[in-house]
Amino acid sequence: MLAPISWLRDYVNIDVAPELLAKKLVGIGFEVEEIIYQNKKASGVVVGKIVQVSPHPNADRLRVTKIDIGGKLLQVVTNVPVVGGEVIAVALDGAVLADGNVIRAGELRGVMSEGMLCGLEEVGLTVDDVKGQKQGDILRFDGSATLGQPALDALGYNDVILDVAVTANRPDCNSIYKLAKEIAVALDTTCKEPEINYVTAGEKVSDYVSVEVKNPELCPRYMAGAVRNVKIFESSQKIKSRLRAVGIRPINNIVDITNYVLTEIGQPMHSFDRRDLTGDRICVRNAEDGEIITTLDGKENRLDNSMLVICDSARPVAVAGIMGGLNSGIKEDTSEVIFESVKFARDSIRRTSRTLGLRSDSSARFEKGIDFASQEYALKRALTLVYESGSGDIVDGLIDVKVDFKKEREIPFTIKQIRDILGCAVPKDRLVSILARLGISISERGNKLVATVREDREDIVGVNDIAEEFIRVYGYRHVKPTLFKYASLTSGAIPDKLKVIDKIKDTLAACGLHEIVTYSFTSPEFADKLSLDENDGARDAIKLLNPIGEALSVMRTTLAHSMLETLVYNLTHFNKSAALFEVARVYLPKSLPLAELPYEEERVSIGAYGDGVDFFAVKAALQEVLKALHINANYARSERPYLHSGRSAEIIVDGKSVGYLGEIHPKTARIYGVDNTRLYIGEISIDAIFSSKNLQKSKFAPFSKFPTIERDLAVVVDDQITAGSMIDAINKAKIKYLSDVQIFDTYKSEQIGEGKKSVGISFSFSSLDGTLTDDEIALQMKKILSVLKRASGAKIR
């Protein structure tokens, strides 16, 4: 809401600087986003008097002038035909014009020029902003202007405009008058009302127009007035410059009056040319499906039955509350005008405006909500302006079609209730006087107080609202901090799931990985980029109705794509290596289109590239995570299409895959634009591995005080026998004294034979009871060998 201080001053005496006023407004709940000084639009442009004009020695079209700017003479070269004695505007050396250009002194065809003569355009104005100036000419002043004074001040263009952020609960304050009322409260002074004062000139409004409201629910009040012998002309300078100051383009006296009242009172108004209202009739009804109206902006709108239209007896003439039709606007020769002042249901206007993509200053106001009191006041104010400006003769009477409404409501409360909400002492006399200043009267009824609230404060419905009205004026400085002074003691807690996530993050960071956070939505291309199978459930991603763009339009079903994109980002941004992880959700619909909320699964992903990064480095990090959560996993070959078939694995816990890890398939890497770098990723469902055992305390196991004895064994097995299966077989056999098994070597050679490999295994033995003898160990090694023969077909080398 733009509010020129000069306009506010029509109703309230403002005797503080704009900055202090802004502070006071913030104090009562109105944030001032900006203080706009009109006279800062251009700087260094001042009033000067031409004292001498002489021809330019080197150019016929130029003149050399001497200009008095109040005790100092400037020499300015110009092509403007000025004569001695004229008072004009001149930009000095260093002046900044409205378009941002800086004026510098310099030679013009060999003659020094210390400035430039300026017109409206140079100071950023049009003829609507100030009086007595011509577009395309230089600014000229009469003798009363002070030499050296800033030109904008001399033009009277020196208002200060507040840009006030009005919260959604105070739609009434989207008006100069209501804002002035709030300022009066903030400054502890009084506020005048916009004047209603006009004389009618006979005839009856009912002879000019009849009004029927078919849907009073969406149009609870419709008021109209008529003006005849209308003369269309340009509005007064005051009205034009005020409208321009709040960003409205002046059009003609009648349209400007509706906009002026809209800004001043906050009530949207509309004016019809009576000639265009077929049958002198206005009917407010729901549109027919498919009904078409072309609005003032030239747009053709196809309406539906949920929308409200204003019609005459033949056709729609306006989309209710949003925009008038092209067919009924005010024209140069309009002689009879019908003014409309209506209350439309807020939600209906909002819906229609959204559906049609049609917005106006009126619809913006209606969407926020208009109170019942404004229609009559605004209409009378508009007629006052018609009367004052001599725009026509006002017809007797007003049309008022309305539902019953309450002018005020009562809210009973006690001082204790207010005190219990605010937690500070509430002096009754202060409460009463503050509420009175806000227009809320207090009476006593039994042991209760009763607040009487006028209809225009729709936001005040209960005791909490009364408390807020009081404290915003009384001041929050009166509320002193307490810490649950009268409330019960509670003990805080962190859920296990979050503790598990913290453990995962700490473990991965300790393994040298860096945590990332990426967007939850992504491009629908992700599935094709990962070459997912046509039937892969991960293709079922939830789509947004109104995404920012296609690239951020579906909710991810895997973290792989985000991780790959982040790896590629780092690769192309000068990072030689990266080791990353993310803990985030994927969004898995139970069915599409979405009928119920989806399953949001918590996952961890890791990704890396660079020197020293390989399959086993990634596996080691994931194994640390699983170990930290007391989980045993097995690994099986993975068939995911985006992974290297020979260097990837499914992570199996309790017989089920809970995730995967591996090198990215070279084809997939190329799709992501990577040619010569091996990328590695892994992903585990945290939900799939989450259980109470994750947070169990590790249990102490006793260890031997006696020497540990080590034995190595080299066996030959078939190529496809995995190290994991051999170790599993040994572990399953529960070999006595065996405390550790490690594969330390595998290799192939011609000697060993085609399709075979040699595997070197080291064993550690220890006993809690004493030092083991060679015989005891030999016996166990014999058992191990037979286990390996049976399970893996191993032969000793």
Next chain:
Amino acid sequence: MKEKLDGIKANALEMIDKAVNTSELNEVRVKYLGKSGEISLVMRDMANVPKEDRPAMGKLVNELRGAVEGALSQKTAALAQKEEEAKLKAEEIDITLCQSDRAIGTLHPLTLIRRELIDIFVSMGFSVDEGPEIESDLFNFQLLNIPKDHPSRDMQDTFYINENMLLRTQTSAMQARIMTTQQPPIRVVVPGKVYRSDDDASHSPIFNQFEGLAIDKHITMGDLQGCLQTFAQKIFSKDTKVRLRPSYFPFTEPSVEVDVTCSMCHGKGCRVCKGSGWVEILGAGIVNPAVLDMCGIDSKRFSGFAFGFGIDRIAMIKYGIPNIKLLYENDMRFLKQFN
């Protein structure tokens, strides 16, 4: 004879003194103490010495032997020490060199701040909860006193999935979920991702909020202020002051914006606070009784406060991160800075 012994002694000690390594010392040992060494020969010659002179002579020879052996072992120890020192010297390294990569990783600044926040509020008796990011219109709006087509929906640009489902625009959605399933006393904080269709230089369509809700008998605006002051002093600094300004949120009444003194300049005014000395960090208020009633909590018996703020904003203030977009770019050179 005595002269001869003195001569041997002088020669031996001189050789020992001059020896520069253990092998030269060994030569000395062999020359004098070896089987056919000079001192051994003298011992053997003892048979030729007159019987009465033998004790005195023996004593002299033993002294000689003792002196040479003593000098030898002293020199051996000295040389061994010297050689070890030389070895260490040879193994000297440039201790200003480093392993090229740091071995330990980092947590994201949003995680670091989130943990700090959780710590602060858990210590004040709050529990932590999370909720769905894809939320129904009912919890995100309607139960928070924001009906369909209500102007206050303009305060947030919402991503919709369909008419009734959306990406939550505020962690406040969890307020409604918690109030419809729990009875007071309730004291809970909710950290989590939220979404708004705002994407420009200073906005990210995804950011993180931290919601707080306390419902009990006798909860006042003073308690809200006390709670937030404790929080602000713990997260920023002990001298941080808190200021409440009237504002509007549909689900709180009265509603306030909360400013804290700028942690950069401690209220003196700087670039971060645009010279005002105050930084706006959160919105809060007394839970609107209409919301309590809609969610099944008797507003005549219970009252409460709620607050919500951006974790991203706190992280940006605390770490001096100039642009929110940096948080989601995940450049290694950014990530490595925080621990």
